[in-house]
Structures are given as structure tokens and as C-alpha cells.
Amino acid sequence: MAGANPGNEWPPREWFGKFYLADLHVHSRYSRATSRDMTVPTLARVAREKGLALVGTGDFTHPDYFRELSEYLVPAPEEGLYVFRDDPEGVRFVLSAEVSNIFSQGPYRNRRIHTLLLAPSLEVVREINLALSRLGDLSADGRPTFGFPVKKLVRLLREISPDIAIIPAHAWTPWYSVFGAFSGFNSVEECFEEETEHIWALETGLSSDPEMNWRISALDRYTLISNSDAHSPAKLGREANAFWYPMSYPALLSALREGNLAFTVEFYPEEGKYHFDGHRSCGVLFSPAETRAHGGRCPVCGEPLTVGVMHRVEELADRPEGYRPPGKPLSVHLVPLEEIIAEALGVGPQSKRVKRTYRQLVDLAGSEFALLLEKPLSELASFVPEKILEGIRRVREGRVYVRPGYDGVYGVVSIFGGEEEETTAEAPRQQSLF
Template sequence: MPRDSWIADLHIHSKHSRACSKDLELPNLAYWARRKGISLLGTGDFTHPAWFAHLQENLIPAEPGLFTLAASVEHRLPSSVSQEPTRFMLSVEISTIYKRDDRTRKVHHLIYMPDFESASRFRDSLLKAGCNLASDGRPIIGLDSRDLLEITLQASEDGYLVPAHIWTPWFSALGSKSGFDAIAHCYADLADHIKAVETGLSSDPEMNQRVSSLDRYRLVSNSDAHSPQALAREATRFSCDLDYFAVKDALSSGDGLTGTIEFFPEEGKYHADGHRDCGINWSPSQTRAAKGVCPVCGRQLTVGVLARVEELADRDPSILPDNAKPVTHLIQLHQVLGEIEGVGAKSKTVEGKLNSLVAALGPELAILTSVPVSEIRAVGGELIAEGVRRLRAGEVTRVPGYDGEYGVIRLFEPEELRAGGDTLFDLPATVVPKRAPVVRKVAPRKPISAPPLPSVASPHEPFEPMLAGMEEVGTGLLDRLDAMQRVAASAPGGPLLIVAGPGTGKTRTLTHRLAYLCAEMNVYPDQCLAITFTRRAAEELRHRLGSLLGPVAKDVTVSTFHA
């Protein structure tokens, strides 16, 4: 099926992955893929037995190696998205934890298979190796990266592996904490079978192109979505035929891979260096000059992804390799609207206005990248049109994230928004929009039900509680909690009792749970009530909610038992 250009997002998760949205089901994924403008979507999590069975029941073959929704599922989608169906490719993210060269390695990988038979062989090989596939949609296994690649190639000669978010400090092939200094070292004698790498949300192609050892690999981008709405926050453009084997060939040769759609890497929570509590937000050069020590508290600074790239870089940033592909940096349309309206990007106000724009102008990615600005102005008004124009031109203010603090990408200065403008939505002249909220791309979400209890640990199943439910890209609301705090903060619905001693982080955990429910589970802040014993605890809770949720935190009622 030849196409001039089409978009793929090949790293997502299902509702069976820990701390992911219960809405991650095939009909919702298909709906949001079409709404965003995605032609090809990874299924995610095909090793999980329940999700694998669901995929087999609800997908039917389409183009070679791809699938589409069965008619019984397709008819459930609203007529507003009845255009050409989205295709699916069998995919899964695997987390490997193992020892090599006297170091613990923690590396994530994306695996792709062309058919259910190959996927079954891959799953069977992992089960024979003692891996527990039922505990999480993104399984944690104790195999070496090289051995996982070998299992992939043995399951199907057409199967392939892409190293995931390669710069993430704790969980990637080049990660500073538990990775390697080169992709080839990670996969040893089978490294020649690696043809592409995923840059991840915290880096973009320009950063990766400073490392010449990556020239041999195609750079791809995906959303790593933990909710349907987060699809296509990063994606890859292709011009090859829409089929599995054409995509694989494009990743191998570069022909037919036409570029990527990128997150602004500064928006990530660990892009720059610094100390959140001390208000220190530094570039890597500033950190090196201070020998990594915080000037406020004297402790070691948290070092970000940019510093790791510079550590391995051997090329000036102005020099591009011959195989460099075009890059489009975007923020999502709801973020644009949220900044203009001065409300949270996930608010009902933004949702309504976003629906109006999509109904009139088409998919979100088209609005952001190709719909004429004049048409956007005619439908949405001057501010929205100007915001999109600035985004396309790269005329944005970037405040980098650091030490768990989200970065901010801003299209307007506050005084510009206070001046107002003609909009479709008729903002009252007396309303002063608030400053743009800190944007949270995709945080972990709770599964639809409690995950199954793990089986007795085997030598091939490492015990790593900190991984359970984490969003490794460092953009999750819960990614700074410890293992038990995370379990409590993302627990399924219903009463929850936390019993712990002094200084164990009870207030911290409950605050994160409140933020998680509001930001990720569609609970309205004005329907939340938090009661503390002391005024000091109430003030601490308000402050933490403000840091996590931004302006909408004021809608949460926080009080005490005191008059």
C-alpha cells in the first residue's frame, strides 16, 4: 500500500502494564490513533497472556505482517473516526536486569514480530527460560540483552529488536547508571542485528547525532504512551509501503524513513542538572565547573540526560551526519490550548475546544504541522493560529526540566495573553489567564485491576520492586516514589489504608495519589477533599499539590480538624 507519507507510533502499553490507564484497550487505541493522525500503531505488551489472547480475538490480518480491528470491534467506533482504519503491529517492551562485567545492567528493549505464530514462539522461549510474563505487560526478566536478541531472532527471522529510550539513566542501553558506553557493547556478538534505536523523550536526534557511534543506526521516536491521549507525543514518519516488512527494511536502510516527530527534550523531568529543593537548574558545563556539588546544600547534584550525551559526544552539535533525517518538534494541541486559556491541559474547557478544532480541521498532528494557518485562524481565532505558527517556526521559550521538575515549553509571554485576542471561544475581557502550567506528558496510570501475584521467583526473574509500575522515561507523576509508596499511590479504586511509622512518607504518598487521580484518572479536583491533623501538614500538602498539578491544585479542598 504505497503512501506519500504516514506516521507510526510503535512503543505503547496496554492496560495490563503496571500503572497504565485502564482505557488502553483496542477500540480506544484505534479511536485516538485516528484522532491524532497515526496510520500504524504498536500493540504493546504481546507477551502478557491476557493481552495476547485479546489481540488474537480482536485483530485480523491486513497488509503483510500488520493487523486491523475485526469488524465486530470496528463498528463500535464513533462515525467521526470512520476514515481509513489504523493498522497494528505486534510489539512489546521487555525490561532486562542482569550482571555483566561486575555491574548490574538494566536495559529496555522493543521487540516486534510479524505474526501471532512468531510471537507465540518468542513467548514460549521466555517461559522456558523461567520468565514471569503474567505479572506485568512490560515483563522484567533476568536475561542478558544479547540473549534476548538471540531469542528474538530464533523466534522469527523477520523479528527485530530496537533498544528503547537509549539515554534514560536507569533503564537503557546507554544509561549512565546501568547501561553501556556503546550499543555494540550491549548486544555483543549479535550487535550487527541492531539497525535502529529509540531516542526517547528526554533526547532528540540532534543530541544523538553528537555521538558518532550512533551513525550506523536509524533514529526512531515513539510515544511510550501510558494512556490513549498520549499517543503520538513522539512518532516516526515513513514513506515506504504500509506493511511490516517495508518498515523493517526502512529501519535497516533508511530508505522510506522520512523523519521523526519529537518531544522538546527540555520538557523532560531529567534533561538538565540540578537540585529541585534548592532551586538549582544548571547546564552540564555549570555542573562540571562546580564539580557536581550543589552550591546551596553541598550535596551532589542530580545529573540529567544532556550531561550523559555530552559525556559520550565526540562531534560538534553543528555537524550533522549524512543520514540525518528531518525533525519536527511539537507540543500536543491540548497544551497549546491550555496555555492560551490559562487552564490545565487536561481540563474540560480544553477538551471541548480541542474537539471543536478536530471536528473542523482534522487530526491533531495535521493541525499542528500542515493545516494552513489561515484555516486555523478562521476556525480557532488569532491566538491559536499564532501559537501554531510559532510552534512550527520553533519560536518557543524552553525552560529545561531538572531533578524531577518538569520543563516548560511556552509559546506566549504572559502579557501577550493578558492582551487577549479574537478567539473562537470568546474569552471574557476581565479574565486574566494564569501562567502556563507545568506540562505533564504521560504519567503512569493504575491498571484496571490489581496485577496477579507473582509466581515464586526463579533465577531468571530478578527481584526489582522499584521497576514495578515505573515510567522509565522520567515523566511520570510517581517516578520519585519508592516501591511501596508507588504501590499505594497507584492502587486500584476503593478504600485505601496506609499504615506506616513516622518519617516514612505518608503525606508524600497520599499527595501523589491525589495528584495521580486528578491528572491521570480523570477525577475532578473540586471533587477531592484532603483532611490533615495539623495546619502545618495541610500547608505542606497544598504546596506539594501545587508542584504536582499546577494551577488546578487550588480546586482541591485541603483542610484540618481545627476550626
Template sequence: MLKSYFADMHIHIGRDIFDRPVKITAAKSLTLTNVLKEASRHKGIQLIGVIDCHAPNVQTEIKNLISKNLATELSDGGIQFEEVTLLLGSEIEVYDEFCQGPIHVLCYFPSLQQIEKFSEWLTTRMKNITLSSQRYYGTAKELQYKVKELEGIFIPAHVFTPFKGLYGKGVQKSLAEVLDADLVDGIELGLSSDTHMADQIKELHDYTYLSNSDAHSLAKIGREYQEIYMDKPSFKEFYWALHEIEGRKIVRNFGMNPKLGKYYTTVCQKCLEPVSTDTHICPACGSKKIIRGVFDRIQELSDSPIEKREGRPAYLYQVPLEYLPSLGPKTYQKLRESFQTEMNIIHRVPYEKLQQVIPQKLAQMIMDMREGKLAISAGGGGKYGKVTDKK
């Protein structure tokens, strides 16, 4: 019988087992072991994708956990640690002759043996394999072919962001300009878009959408995620869910209102004032550095009148608990002590029990969040939007 599991498939590593940087912009506390503990014990997420597992020292840490009997490699793919399954992933930056600009893609592999082979191959096409999201020297299609040769999963990352997103930067109109469309297993939407926005592009209708955190700190794990029907969390089951095989599927996406994303609106990069899409000079400060927002870019690409493809799972607006006004560290700790995990607090704990632990107004905000009723002020140009306490 299939069961429901929560999954966040885009989490970075800040430091490796030897305290050397992996994702330079990520928190030092974001080690592999800390990520596993946070997901299992605090977040309540059962499936995660760590996308810096191509780094040899990250692989060493995984092997150490296995040797100490703290983790187990699964026959269906993935690494089991306590209540969470880790999928071995890699985020790669591609900028070949067919790309308009650099794009990020996510690759996942079933086993340590296969990602080790991938890392060995990458060393001939990448200058520094120990770091995250490094430039790959080759074509996007060659990368796809290698991933599929190693029985992997290939997903374009945060596809609409103006920096290093497939549609935001990499192509003029179609993903087929740079990718083999048949070898794409899913589409990661990114923080500034949702299902309704993405389905305005007809060529995306055939793909499963993912909503992931792109976490650069422990706190950001699970800021976006999905609920998946699977037999159990594993590589094979995740692949089947992406392709809706034998009842496996993503049943709900949970993500921030796109207006909270850093790149939702078109703004001046210098002063962050909103500007019209048809202007080349900011009327406020005179700067020519205009960052085109995700909303406006999707309007340019739109070629489908539907709001949501038939059969597409619901996309529910939620935010991390830390985004809620007046929910500070002490209040968060009280909630955790009372209800164990963030998934319990966000999804399962009734209003009556919440207000026994936290102020009534804050308890009501959590209930409003469950129903997508939070008031939002939009972000843009690299600045996040925010939740307000006004309806």
C-alpha cells in the same frame, strides 16, 4: 509509488480484555481496542507499535477482533484495523551481568504466530508474562538472538533516560558492552533527547533514530512520532525503512523539544533544584540523591564533532496539542470536529482556517509549533518541562 505515513511505535496497554492490569502505571482506558480506535479515528496515525503484545490476554483481544472481521492479519506482517496497522511488540527489561543497571528494549514480530512463540519462550525467563516491561532473566544478547530467530526487530528503548535507558543506566561508554551491535535495528531516542544530541556519539551514526510517545494514556499517543516513506504500513515495510531499503526510510522525526522531557537537566531528586554535574550533595537541601540529566550524560559520552550525520532526516520540535497553554478540552473538541484528526491540525490546516475556529493567539501558537518556535522551560528529575506563552 512510495507514500508518506505517520508512525508511533511505543504504546502501552493499561488493561487487557478481562479488565486486568497490563501496564500498572497506565490508564485503565488504554485497552488495545481503544488504542486502535484512537490512532485511526482521532490521531490520524497509520502505523503503531503496541509493546505489550507478549501478554496472552492482549493476544486474545487481537484474535477476537480478527474473528469479528474488525481486523485482518497482513501477509507482510502486522494487523490492519480501519486506517491503522498494528505491529506486535514487547518491551522487556534486561539486567544481566554485563549491564551497569537495568535497560529497556523493544522487540517487534511479524505475526501472531511468532509473538506467541516469543511469549512461550519468555514464560521460562520471566516471572509474570501478563504484565508490561517485566524483568527478563537472561543476557541481552540471548534475547537478541531469540528475536532474530523469530524474524523480529530489536530496538533499545529511550536510550538516554537515567532510569532503564541503555546509555543512561546500562553501559559505561558503548552499547557493545551488552548488545550485539549488528543485531540492533534502530535506536529510540526518548523524550529528553533529539537527533543533534544523539549524533554526538559516533557509534550511533549507523542507526536509524526513532521518536516515539511511550504513551501511558490515550491522549499521549503521538506526542512523538515519525514520518516514513513506505509502500504501505506493514512489518516488512517498517523493517525496510529502518534499514533504508529500496527507498523506504524515515524522512522526518517529530518530537518534543528535549527541554520538555522529564530528565533533560541534572537535578536533586528530593527538591528538583538543578545541580552541577560534579556535585554529590544538593546545595539547596543537602540531599545526596542526584539524578544525572540526559544533556549532561551525552556530554560525557560525546566523541563526535558533528551535529548531525550526513543524510540524517530532520528532527522537528513539536508538542501534543494538550501542551499548548489555553487549549482545553472544549477547544480541542472544536478543533477535532472541524478538522477530524490531530495530524491534520498539527500539519495540514492553514492558519486562516485555524483562526476561524480558535482564538488568533492559539492559532499562532500552532503555527509556531510547526516551525519549532515555541518557548520552553526545561524539565528534569522526573518533572516535565512546559510550553510558555512568552517568546
């Protein structure tokens, strides 16, 4: 299989114990296309298995779910956070929601932006919900939709509490994001205008990683965060943030304002089905540079190529690939443990053998992140089968093979599939792709 060998950034050993992992963006079963299992008790259990210490509730705007949150959650010892009442020593919750604004603003028609919200207390959430219920139907979906500009949302929330975090969600997805090719703007300022100063952070989403965002100098002032946007328990923590202890809502806000987190856990953005450019039916897969070299047209059929997320990043980029601004959190790329096990065993990720092995290993190690991230390989060697251990080693070192998605075709990350190409493994991220 063709593939780059991207390498990886990795937290130094002495950081362990000083940070905790948080996934701030999830959905409840009240959101469309979401698993019925997405409830507070299940989130508490699965977040612990994953190794998350803090998880967003999701969907606090939904009236029925808000009632559940008020019943299930009690204040945690840490200011502004909550715990599941039946598991008071367990995972902490932060009140979170996502809203959708579809609007026109000045010359900009038909903008569609999703925004992640974090709130400091159930009392503040009650006020938010009261205000928003006058402007849209909160019970229609766990992620409600409004018809007014998103900057007006900022103003409204700031009037309720200055401690509400307002974070543009999955900032690069084509259809519903601040920079989306079909829905968005060219800058945060164009979108939020006089409210821009209240935007502290951007969620990079599954389709981009910090490396892509670092190429745009205008984004240096924003804290880049990563969350799962999980619609089912298994997806929890597939992207996450490592914040420094101590944990509290005020400390979380100041980390978002100042950008002082340890690292983010990233998916390989190449896995997304619109990462690169191309034509699926013509079998043409191009980097943005190759698309430009061909005048944007397919060399097989002559029609315009379908342009992906990387191309959109390059349109706005003012820095070359590989640029790293000083002082930014590390960008740690992981592959989900189930995928590592599946590839090591040579079976599908949904197979019973994978589920059984996953469960055994997580029980022995304490959590999925303990296996992927925390425990030294020498310690894992006592209970992790050799080939799975080798998979974990390669993921940590970034020795994986990545074939980008394009024109609706999912990309592929392979740990063992590119063995014969190992000699080209030193090549930088893009040049060895084809």
C-alpha cells in the same frame, strides 16, 4: 520566564501524502500503571483522532492480551500488519511488546535494559511467547522481566525469526536503558557484543531528541526512532515516526535497517525532569558545561550536583552541540495540541474548556496531526481561533521558550510566556537559557 528559542526543522509541503505517521511503542491495560482504556478498540479510535496510520499493539507477550489480540485483529491488506476487525478500513496495527532484562554481564553488574520488539505475525508472536514463557513469568506484567543478558534475548529471537525487530527502548533514561547513567553501557557494542549487528535502530525516548544523539558518531549507523510509550490514550502519538509509503511490515523493517524515514516527531527533551543538572533545594540549574566549571559541586551547599540526561550525552559525545550528520531524517519538535489550547486560553490543560475546544478542532480538521503538522495555516484560519492559530504557528517555527528540567523538577515549554524575551530569540539553543 527564562527560555531558549530552539527553532525547528519542518517537512516540505511536497512530502505530505507521501509519508504516514506511526507510533510503535504503547502499553496495554495489562502493564503496571496503565489506563484501563488501553484496549484494541480504543487504540484504533484514538490513533485515528491523533492522525496516526500505524500503531503498535503493545504487550503481545501477555497471555490475556495476546488472546484479545488474536480475537480483535485480522490481517490487513498490507503484508505483516493487522486491523481491528470492526474497523477494517481504519488504523493499521503492528505487533509490538516491551521487555525488561535485569542482568550482569562480565564486569558489568546490575544492568537494566528495556527493549521494544516488533513481530511480523501472530504466529511468530506465539513462538516468541512460548520461548519466553520458559524463562520468566509473562502474566506478571504487560512488560515482563527476565534475568538473562539482553544479548541472549537477541539470539533467542533471531532463532525464531530474522524479521523480529529488536530496538533498545528510551535509550537515555537513567534507570532502564542501554545508555542510562545508572543502568547502562557506554556503547551498543558493550551491551550486545556479538549480536550488535542485529540492532538496527534506537528509540530516543522522551528524554532525548535526534539532535542530542547526533553528537555521538558511534550512533550514526543506527536509525533513531521516536514513540510515545503511552500508558493512556491521551498520550498516544506524543512522539511518532513519519515513514514513507508504501506501508507494510517488510517496508517498515527496511526503513529501520536503512534509516530512510522522513522525520520523527519529537517532544522537547528539556521538559524531562532530569534534563539538566542542578540542585532543586538550592535553586541551582546548570548546563553540563556549568557543572564542569564548578567541579561538579553545588555553589550553594557544596554537595555534588544531580547530573541529568544531557550530561550523560555529553560524557559520550565526540561532536559539538549543533552538529548534524548528513542524510538523517528531519527532527520535528511539536507541543501537544491540548497544551497549545490551554496556553492560548490561559487555563489548565485538564480543564473542560480545553477538552471541548480540542474535540471541536480535531473534528473539523480530521485529526490532531492535521492541525499541528499538515494543514496550511491559511486553511486553519477559517476555523481555528486566532490565538490558538498563533500558537500552532509558533510551534511549527520552533518559536517557543524552553526552561529545562533538573533534579526532579519538570522542565517548561511555553509558547506565549516569553514574549518580553523575544529579542534574544535568535540566540542558539543553550546560551540564552540563563
